[in-house]
Amino acid sequence: AQTVTQSQPEMSVQEAETVTLSCTYDTSESDYYLFWYKQPPSRQMILVIRQEAYKQQNATENRFSVNFQKAAKSFSLKISDSQLGDAAMYFCAYFTSGTYKYIFGTGTRLKVLA
Amino acid sequence: EPEVTQTPSHQVTQMGQEVILRCVPISNHLYFYWYRQILGQKVEFLVSFYNNEISEKSEIFDDQFSVERPDGSNFTLKIRSTKLEDSAMYFCASTPGQVFRQPQHFGDGTRLSIL
Numbered sequence: 001a002q003t004v005t006q007s008q009p010e011m012s013v014q015e016a017e018t019v020t021l022s023c024t025y026d027t028s029e030s031d032y033y034l035f036w037y038k039q040p041p042s043r044q045m046i047l048v049i050r051q052e053a054y055k056q057q058n059a060t061e062n063r064f065s066v067n068f069q070k071a072a073k074s075f076s077l078k079i080s081d082s083q084l085g086d087a088a089m090y091f092c093a094y095f096t097s098g099t100y101k102y103i104f105g106t107g108t109r110l111k112v113l114a
Numbered sequence: 115e116p117e118v119t120q121t122p123s124h125q126v127t128q129m130g131q132e133v134i135l136r137c138v139p140i141s142n143h144l145y146f147y148w149y150r151q152i153l154g155q156k157v158e159f160l161v162s163f164y165n166n167e168i169s170e171k172s173e174i175f176d177d178q179f180s181v182e183r184p185d186g187s188n189f190t191l192k193i194r195s196t197k198l199e200d201s202a203m204y205f206c207a208s209t210p211g212q213v214f215r216q217p218q219h220f221g222d223g224t225r226l227s228i229l
Contacts, residue, residue: 035217037220042222043151044223045157046220091156101162102149102157103159106156
């Protein structure tokens with residue numbers, strides 16, 4: 001079964017510091033995509049970053065970057081220079097071409113301390 | 115930038131009543147989805163829809179649920195006889211044709227409260 005695990009229910013980071021959120025997944029597929037979504041208190045789902053499994057290069061989007069370790073099935077999100085607006089729930093999600101749905105992790109609540 | 119829009123933002127309904135949640139996907143998108151998020155829990159897939167039929171559905175999507183695209187623009191989720199446990203945030207999402215090469219665009223969600 002395909003599963004996504006986020007082992008950190010909650011993380012805190014000082015403003016301007018760097019934080020890393022962990023995500024592991026289990027799959028037997030070779031072609032898949034991984035995403036991080038941010039859900040602020042307004043409960044919108046906002047795409048932060050995505051990674052194609054066939055790409056070895058780690059994705060980056062401004063202050064957000066991932067550490068994708070395919071053999072270890074690990075997909076962590078690094079937020080640099082954390083800002084108060086980064087405070088939210090962060091969901092890791094897995095998507096494969098063999099199905100038409102995302103599988104989400106349970107989320108990590110990120111608190112940013114001023 | 116085009117957006118997926120969902121209405122209403124909050125729906126309050128008596129248990130046993132029918133409810134219809136509405137979504138307007140991005141206009142050139144071909145694949146449509148509903149997800150559910152019970153408060154404090156993860157987002158769960160309900161159903162995907164393509165070419166006017168269901169592509170896949172989860173165990174949650176039982177006979178009480180139905181989806182349709184009545185007029186080529188709206189994509190609706192109907193819950194026929196609501197239960198207390200249907201209280202959740204419901205997200206609509208859509209993707210263009212090359213579904214697995216594009217991220218799903220989510221709407222802002224409809225908060226459904228069953229009394």
